[in-house]
Amino acid sequence: MKMLKTSHAAKWILRNTRVSSESLTQSIKLHLITEACPLWMSTPEQCPFPDPYWAFYWPGGQALTKFILENPETVKNYSVLDWGCGCGASSVASAISGAKAILANDIDKNALLATLLNYRLNRISLSNTEFSSRNFVDDAGVEELRKFFKDPEKSLILLGDMFYDSDFASTAFKWLKKLKHLTGARVLVGDPDRHPLAEQQYLDRYETKFTKR
Numbered sequence: 374m375k376m377l378k379t380s381h382a383a384k385w386i387l388r389n390t391r392v393s394s395e396s397l398t399q400s401i402k403l404h405l406i407t408e409a410c411p412l413w414m415s416t417p418e419q420c421p422f423p424d425p426y427w428a429f430y431w432p433g434g435q436a437l438t439k440f441i442l443e444n445p446e447t448v449k450n451y452s453v454l455d456w457g458c459g460c461g462a463s464s465v466a467s468a469i470s471g472a473k474a475i476l477a478n479d480i481d482k483n484a485l486l487a488t489l490l491n492y493r494l495n496r497i498s499l500s501n502t503e504f505s506s507r508n509f510v511d512d513a514g515v516e517e518l519r520k521f522f523k524d525p526e527k528s529l530i531l532l533g534d535m536f537y538d539s540d541f542a543s544t545a546f547k548w549l550k551k552l553k554h555l556t557g558a559r560v561l562v563g564d565p566d567r568h569p570l571a572e573q574q575y576l577d578r579y580e581t582k583f584t585k586r
């Protein structure tokens with residue numbers, strides 16, 4: 374993957390994004406590529422990052438983050454894995470809501486940088502957040518995460534818009550089942566009805582509406 378040096382990447386993010394709170398969670402500000410940014414209409418070649426998923430706040434992530442802010446007891450004193458954190462909004466909301474420990478995880482290092490910048494933007498302490506670009510989707514990853522999740526009663530996995538690719542979603546489901554079984558963690562999924570398999574597996578459902586301004 375093409376990477377800029379961290380300091381250059383941070384400057385690039387700050388220069389090429391806008392601070393936006395136009396979302397389902399208006400109390401959280403995020404550095405995003407918005408319609409006001411030249412890159413909104415750019416070709417992949419014009420962007421130094423191949424897939425800047427972290428520069429967008431995905432609908433599933435918005436719904437999930439809104440749920441956390443409206444139900445802070447869901448994360449308070451929990452160890453929280455924000456799997457595929459992207460811009461980091463769910464991690465920010467977890468920190469605001471009193472999570473004990475947060476693991477912001479994304480295989481794209483620029484997503485971790487964007488998450489860090491979004492913590493700063495919202496004046497959130499970094500003291501109980503770890504950042505990891507490790508791909509945990511294998512047996513060794515499950516073992517590593519078991520060390521993070523110490524108390525099954527207080528373990529939570531967050532997934533915002535992670536079922537965007539159906540092959541990956543099938544792999545992710547198998548892995549999540551194993552992780553859930555071995556850690557006892559609760560899993561909260563923000564997903565705009567993307568994956569038919571998901572529908573069969575949900576135990577409970579919370580819906581929220583989007584309106585286009």
Ligand SMILES: C[S@@+](CC[C@H](N)C(=O)[O-])C[C@H]1O[C@@H](n2cnc3c(N)ncnc32)[C@H](O)[C@@H]1O
Pocket residue numbers: 426427429430431432433434435456457458459460461478479480481484507508509510532533534535537
């Ligand atoms: C569609 S974005 C969603 C981002 C954020 N959760 C949100 O809702 O705004 C999916 C993110 O998952 C990350 N991702 C993909 N595969 C991953 C994996 N195996 N482990 C961790 N992150 C992954 C991508 O880099 C991307 O940032």
